[in-house]
Amino acid sequence: MKKNEKDTAVLAQIAPIFGGITDTELKTLLHCMGAFEKSYEKGDTIIMDQDKVNYIGVILKGSVRMLKEDIWGNESLLGFMFLGDIFGESFAVQKESSSYVSFVANAPTDVLFLAASNIIHTCPNCCSFHAQISQNLFELLGQKGVRLMEKIEVVSKPTLREKILAYLSLEVQRQGSKYITLPLGRSDLADYLDANRSALTRELGRMREEGILDFDGNTFRILL
Numbered sequence: 001m002k003k004n005e006k007d008t009a010v011l012a013q014i015a016p017i018f019g020g021i022t023d024t025e026l027k028t029l030l031h032c033m034g035a036f037e038k039s040y041e042k043g044d045t046i047i048m049d050q051d052k053v054n055y056i057g058v059i060l061k062g063s064v065r066m067l068k069e070d071i072w073g074n075e076s077l078l079g080f081m082f083l084g085d086i087f088g089e090s091f092a093v094q095k096e097s098s099s100y101v102s103f104v105a106n107a108p109t110d111v112l113f114l115a116a117s118n119i120i121h122t123c124p125n126c127c128s129f130h131a132q133i134s135q136n137l138f139e140l141l142g143q144k145g146v147r148l149m150e151k152i153e154v155v156s157k158p159t160l161r162e163k164i165l166a167y168l169s170l171e172v173q174r175q176g177s178k179y180i181t182l183p184l185g186r187s188d189l190a191d192y193l194d195a196n197r198s199a200l201t202r203e204l205g206r207m208r209e210e211g212i213l214d215f216d217g218n219t220f221r222i223l224l
Helices: 008-014 023-032 128-155 160-175 186-192 197-209
Strands: 036-040 045-047 055-061 064-069 075-081 102-105 109-115 179-181 213-216 219-222
Touching: 008 023, 008 055, 023 128, 075 128, 075 186, 128 160, 160 179, 160 197, 160 219, 186 197, 197 213
Parallel strands: none
Antiparallel strands: 036 109, 045 102, 055 109, 064 075, 064 102, 179 219, 213 219
């Protein structure tokens, strides 16, 4: 780790993959994982489709888009990752570790990379914290699977309004309130819903006029 990289106390607070690992243990763990940090500008490609993936990325600042491009050059947004999230793990833990998608910085982004092989293979020193990070990784893989099912649930709705309502319903359930703050801006939300931004803005306006919801920026209040 370089001198300008975040200290271990900060890492433990923002990244669930380090949950249950003490500050002292984390310093040893990062060395064991061959950890290194890189910075990216908005729009920079972090991992390209078909790249060989040997490292798991941990987002220390910014956010990352997961994209898939078809043979005609059309891109589909599969998901977003934010502060503390991991990415690339689904490919890094496989024997054939080529990426199926691209990961692109959605804002100025700092990423901490961890060698996947050093997480999934048994530590020769039998360190308890090594077992903890493996457990954390499996839990995060499960959470990623749930997010993917949520994405499928939302975009499979037949109309834009139904997609919006399905997405807002998930956020209400996740945040436990009818007053919610969306993690996505309008452009990103339109991409997530596979919709045109202007169409999304118009539909949200109609829903507000009909008394279904109200909003100010990314803060929404569900009225029905």
